[in-house]
Amino acid sequence: xxxxxxxxxxxxxxxxxxxxxxxxxxxxxxxxxxxxxxxxxxxxxxxxxxxxxxxxxxxxxxxxxxxxxxxxxxxxxxxxxxxxxxxxxxxxxxxxxxxxxxxxxxxxxxxxxxxxxxxxxxxxxxxxxxxxxxxxxxxxxxxxxxxxxxxxxxxxxxxxxxxxxxxxxxxxxxxxxxxxxxxxxxxxxxxxxxxxxxxxxxxxxxxxxxxxxxxxxxxxxxxxxxxxxxxxxxxxxxxxxxxxxxxxxxxxxxxxxxxxxxxxxxxxxxxxxxxxxxxxxxxxxxxxxxxxxxxxxxxxxxxxxxxxxxxxxxxxxxx
Amino acid sequence: xxxxxxxxxxxxxxxxxxxxxxxxxxxxxxxxxxxxxxxxxxxxxxxxxxxxxxxxxxxxxxxxxxxxxxxxxxxxxxxxxxxxxxxxxxxxxxxxxxxxxxxxxxxxxxxxxxxxxxxxxxxxxxxxxxxxxxxxxxxxxxxxxxxxxxxxxxxxxxxxxxxxxxxxxxxxxxxxxxxxxxxxxxxxxxxxxxxxxxxxxxxxxxxxxxxxxxxxxxxxxxxxxxxxxxxxxxxxxxxxxxxxxxxxxxxxxxxxxxxxxxxxxxxxxxxxxxxxxxxxxxxxxxxxxxxxxxxxxxxxxxxxxxxxxxxxxxxxxxxxxxxxxxxxxxxxxxxxxxxxxxxxxxxxxxxxxxxxxxxxxxxxxxxxxxxxxxxxxxxxxxxxxxxxxxxxxxxxxxxxxxxxxxxxxxxxxxxxxxx
Numbered sequence: 001x002x003x004x005x006x007x008x009x010x011x012x013x014x015x016x017x018x019x020x021x022x023x024x025x026x027x028x029x030x031x032x033x034x035x036x037x038x039x040x041x042x043x044x045x046x047x048x049x050x051x052x053x054x055x056x057x058x059x060x061x062x063x064x065x066x067x068x069x070x071x072x073x074x075x076x077x078x079x080x081x082x083x084x085x086x087x088x089x090x091x092x093x094x095x096x097x098x099x100x101x102x103x104x105x106x107x108x109x110x111x112x113x114x115x116x117x118x119x120x121x122x123x124x125x126x127x128x129x130x131x132x133x134x135x136x137x138x139x140x141x142x143x144x145x146x147x148x149x150x151x152x153x154x155x156x157x158x159x160x161x162x163x164x165x166x167x168x169x170x171x172x173x174x175x176x177x178x179x180x181x182x183x184x185x186x187x188x189x190x191x192x193x194x195x196x197x198x199x200x201x202x203x204x205x206x207x208x209x210x211x212x213x214x215x216x217x218x219x220x221x222x223x224x225x226x227x228x229x230x231x232x233x234x235x236x237x238x239x240x241x242x243x244x245x246x247x248x249x250x251x252x253x254x255x256x257x258x259x260x261x262x263x264x265x266x267x268x269x270x271x272x273x274x275x276x277x278x279x280x281x282x283x284x285x286x287x288x289x290x291x292x293x294x295x296x297x298x299x300x301x302x303x304x305x306x307x308x309x310x311x312x313x314x315x316x317x318x319x
Numbered sequence: 320x321x322x323x324x325x326x327x328x329x330x331x332x333x334x335x336x337x338x339x340x341x342x343x344x345x346x347x348x349x350x351x352x353x354x355x356x357x358x359x360x361x362x363x364x365x366x367x368x369x370x371x372x373x374x375x376x377x378x379x380x381x382x383x384x385x386x387x388x389x390x391x392x393x394x395x396x397x398x399x400x401x402x403x404x405x406x407x408x409x410x411x412x413x414x415x416x417x418x419x420x421x422x423x424x425x426x427x428x429x430x431x432x433x434x435x436x437x438x439x440x441x442x443x444x445x446x447x448x449x450x451x452x453x454x455x456x457x458x459x460x461x462x463x464x465x466x467x468x469x470x471x472x473x474x475x476x477x478x479x480x481x482x483x484x485x486x487x488x489x490x491x492x493x494x495x496x497x498x499x500x501x502x503x504x505x506x507x508x509x510x511x512x513x514x515x516x517x518x519x520x521x522x523x524x525x526x527x528x529x530x531x532x533x534x535x536x537x538x539x540x541x542x543x544x545x546x547x548x549x550x551x552x553x554x555x556x557x558x559x560x561x562x563x564x565x566x567x568x569x570x571x572x573x574x575x576x577x578x579x580x581x582x583x584x585x586x587x588x589x590x591x592x593x594x595x596x597x598x599x600x601x602x603x604x605x606x607x608x609x610x611x612x613x614x615x616x617x618x619x620x621x622x623x624x625x626x627x628x629x630x631x632x633x634x635x636x637x638x639x640x641x642x643x644x645x646x647x648x649x650x651x652x653x654x655x656x657x658x659x660x661x662x663x664x665x666x667x668x669x670x671x672x673x674x675x676x677x678x679x680x681x682x683x684x685x686x687x688x689x690x691x692x693x694x695x696x697x698x699x700x701x702x703x704x705x706x707x708x709x710x711x712x713x714x715x716x717x718x719x720x721x722x723x724x725x726x727x728x729x730x731x732x733x734x735x736x737x738x
Contacts, residue, residue, distance in 0.1 A: 027471055028427055209423035213484075216381050217437035217491065218410035227436075231427045 032235075035312040042308030048301025056113040059106035065090075065099075067107040068266045073098030083284035092290050095273075096280055105290055108268035111179070112298070115269070116249040118183045123190025123248075124241050130156065130191065131198030135233070136225045138199070139206025153199070156192045164189040168251060172260035179269075182261050186251045190244050197240055201233035208232075235313035242306030246299035253295055270294050320395075321356035322527055323380070323495055328353045328389035328399075330372070330379045334602060347602045349375040351551035352389070354629070357495070357544075362521065362528040364542030364559065366535060366574070370598055372551040373531045374418075377497045380529070381413050382406050393495065411441050414488035418500035420480035424472035430483060431468040434458075437491045454490065460523075461486045461516060478509035485516065489524070497529045502537060514541055535578050539563055544635075547571045550609040551601055553629055557636040567638045567647060569614045570594075595655065608641070615655045616646050 036042045065071060075084050076098050084094040092101035134152040137145035159167070168185035175181040205211065206229055214224045253271030255261055261272055270291040277288035330350040335341040350372045357363040365373045378384045380391050382398055391398040393413060401409060417423035424433055434454045435447065444450035455465045461482040472480055481501065488496050501517065502510040514537060520526060532538045538545055539559055546556040547570065555568040566572045573592040580586045594613045599605050605612045611622035618641070627639045645651040 027429065028473070209417050209419050210425040212378075212383055213415070213417060213423045213487070214425070214436060215383055216410060216413075216415040217440060217487070218407045219436055219440040220407065223440070227428075228425050232425065 032309075032312040036308060039308045039312060041304050042312070045301050045304030045306075045308060048297060049305060052109060052113065052298050052301060055106060055109040057110070059109050063100075063103035063106040065103045067099065067104040067268045070098045071100070078280060081280075081283040083280065083287070085284070085286060093284070093286060095287055096276065096284075101273075101287065101290055104268035104273060105270070105294060108270050108273060108291070109294070111267065111269040112249055112252070112271070112295070115179065115183055115186070115252040115271075116245050116298075119186035119248040119252060120190065120241055120244045122184060122187025123244060124194055124237070126187075127191040127194025128198055128237065131195035132202070132225075132230065134195065135199040135202030135206070135229070136221075138203055139211070139229065140221045140224060149199070153196075156195050159192040160196070165251070165254065168255055169258065169260065172255055177260060179261065182252050182255045185255060185260075186248050189251065190248065193244070194237060194240060198233055198237050201236050202229050205229045205232045235310075239306050239310040239313065242302055242309055246302040246306070249295060249302075250299055253291075322359040322394060323357040323529070324390075324392040325356075325376075325380070326354050326390045326392070328376065328379055328391060329387045330375050330384055331387045332384075345602055348551050348604055349384075349601055350379060351601075351604070353548075353551075353553050354389075355546055355553060355556065357527060357529060359494075359527055360521075360525050361543040362530055362541050364538035364545040365529065365531045365548060366533060366538050366545060367548035368533065368574075368598060370601065371548045372601065373548050374499055376548070377415070377499050377529065377531045380495075380497055381410060381415055383415075408441065411437075411491045412494045414491055414493040414496050416481070416484050416488050416496060416498040416501050419504055420477055420484050421472060423484055424480060426472055429469050429471050430458075433472070433483065434487055434490055437487065441491060443491070454486075457486045457489050460489065460520065476509075477505050478512060481505060481509075481513050482516065485513075485520070489520065492524075493526075495527045495529065497531070499531045500533070501530065503532065503534060510537070517541065535574065547574065550599060550604055552609060552639070553637075554610065554639045555637065556629065558634070561634060561636055565647075567632060567636060567643045568610075568640050569616050569646065570610050573615075608639075613655075615653045616642060616651050617654055618642060618651070 072084065072090070072094050076082060076094050076096060078096040083096070084090065086093045090100045090102060092105060095101050095104065130152060134149045134156075137152075138149035139145075141148060168189050171185040171188055172181045175184065202225075211224060211228055214228050219228075249270075252261070253274060256269060256271030257275040257278070259275065261269065261275075273291040274288055274295070277284070277291065281288055328350055329348075329352055331346040331348055333343040334345040334347060336344050353376055355363070365376065367373045375384060379386050380398070382391075382401075386399045389399065393409075396409065398406060398409065398413075428436070431451065431454060434457070435444075435450045438444050438450050438453070444453060451468070454468065458465055458467060463479060463482050463486070467475070467479075467483075472483070475483065481504075485501075498517065502513050505513060517528065517530075518541065521528060528541070530538060530541055542559045544556065545559050545562045546553050547562070547568065548554070549570050555562065555566065555571045557567075562571065563575065566575045569592075573594050576590060576592045580589060592615060594615075596613050599609070599612055605623075607621070607623040607625055608614070608617075608627050611617040614622065617623075621641050625641065627641050629637045629639045631637050632643060640646070642651055
């Protein structure tokens with residue numbers, strides 16, 4: 001064996017041992033999760049969301065009073081501006097119909113969460129499908145695909161051009177007052193955001209070398225999209241979904257505030273509670289503060305987690 | 320018959336403009352008529368500067384870019400005419416190793432998944448178990464441990480990643496592997512390992528390589544035949560040793576003269592050709608010989624109007640230059656300064672900058688002049704040199720170029736109107 005091949009062998013051995021002897025490798029997802037666990041922002045966000053979730057689940061069972069019963073209606077006189085604030089019996093005071101605000105907050109968490117999650121899911125799923133088709137057509141569909149993508153994107157641009165609240169209000173107006181309407185209206189507004197985001201990420205990934213490598217291997221186009229391009233385009237979408245939950249809750253509250261939400265005002269929902277409280281803001285400001293703070297804290301929780309996820313999934317963007 | 324034959328391959332990318340409906344306003348002539356043959360078991364090296372179209376040519380062989388014109392024949396099948404599904408299946412026989420080892424591996428797939436992707440696509444192996452066995456044997460061939468299977472690309476070093484890239488190509492047992500700058504992203508010490516690996520594999524498996532690179536030393540080391548590309552076409556092609564020993568095309572000469580020689584004495588004395596100007600835009604290539612705008616030997620008429628074909632000048636040496644023999648024999652003088660210093664092998668010393676130089680080093684004078692000339696003698700020679708026909712042609716070429724320029728821009732305007 002010559003000296004040259006010997007050193008070559010030694011170098012190669014050194015390179016081999018550079019691979020750690022642990023049995024399995026760590027995928028990027030797992031690494032992201034590890035980074036997430038070390039992020040203070042993520043922990044705070046997760047704790048807030050967890051509390052909110054617990055509240056949404058057990059709220060109705062631990063509420064001290066019925067949220068709809070007007071038990072103390074003889075003690076409040078909205079016409080004369082006489083309200084009952086926080087007291088030992090009712091921690092958050094009474095509303096204008098003599099109902100316990102604390103109980104209404106506990107029970108309302110579930111409705112609020114439901115609106116946020118369902119609306120985001122509607123936006124995510126439909127937006128994902130539209131963006132996915134558009135992105136796939138643009139990256140691997142050739143000239144015809146580019147035309148398809150162009151048509152879809154102009155349509156999405158039209159949706160984006162409408163002010164989101166106006167779009168939501170129009171949808172709610174057409175479909176009538178109901179909680180479902182609010183979910184759909186808020187969800188539809190999110191569609192173009194998700195579609196554009198996924199398409200953009202797919203376009204960026206479509207030009208990557210590993211996609212070219214997969215094509216040169218002879219992998220079918222559909223499989224390239226599903227197993228190569230989409231998994232690498234997911235992180236911005238996941239982050240956006242978390243952030244969207246916060247905005248969806250706020251938008252749903254806004255729609256409820258405008259009187260387009262649940263037609264039955266007896267059923268508590270934070271947005272509806274805020275709407276009802278605004279009429280009496282001069283005399284009983286705290287009635288509005290409780291649901292408002294509830295919405296703000298929840299939105300903050302989702303935003304914190306979303307931002308932390310953005311950093312964990314793409315460490316290059318940090319700073 | 321050769322294993323891989325390219326005949327008049329052209330790849331033109333349309334330049335599109337428009338808001339709603341794209342219209343073509345011109346073309347980038349990335350590859351403009353390349354014909355070459357690669358014999359089974361040999362290595363064909365493609366060199367050229369950045370932007371000369373060598374990568375595009377490599378991709379066109381696998382039809383990763385659309386071929387505008389011409390044919391790519393592998394083992395009797397014209398790939399340029401295959402329907403896409405058949406082409407997909409045919410890709411098994413043609414594989415590619417990419418320049419960027421990390422970028423060419425999907426960061427979210429582990430090595431086993433990356434390496435089985437191709438086998439799944441071509442239905443090789445009954446189940447994952449069988450495929451895993453095959454992958455393990457290939458990993459062993461390229462010098463990676465089998466515990467690499469469950470790892471992800473970011474956990475490997477650059478050299479290891481390139482080994483994975485090579486393994487991915489090998490898994491499909493291809494006939495031809497196109498290596499697009501296989502080592503340019505690696506450290507020098509690792510470069511040698513990867514090059515040696517490629518050579519070992521070629522010996523063991525009888526592979527045919529097309530190696531695309533801009534590193535002349537790498538190409539020389541690994542190639543049997545070398546093709547030199549300039550602005551989308553081949554300017555010279557020869558067996559590797561012949562090309563390095565006596566480059567015949569002016570562009571190749573310039574390219575070779577840019578490689579430093581490790582011997583300082585030779586390095587000081589040797590001929591240097593520094594090209595002036597930049598690579599012309601492939602969207603608007605020069606008329607006639609593509610190289611005439613930078614060629615130190617460019618002649619007035621022919622070079623600017625007639626495009627030279629690759630012609631055999633003996634010994635399998637093909638050159639696309641009208642005046643290759645004349646330049647070789649020294650009959651043709653320089654028509655353009657070639658940078659700091661230059662000599663031809665002819666008796667006339669053509670040094671245009673000599674006027675500024677008080678003394679001309681001995682190395683600049685013809686090899687047979689044994690006596691050291693005094694400065695006065697050189698100065699006497701300068702005016703004579705300035706009157707050589709070569710100088711006049713330089714002016715003529717410059718005028719020609721000026722004349723050609725408005726013409727070209729006129730064409731562009733025309734295209735704008737019609738588009």
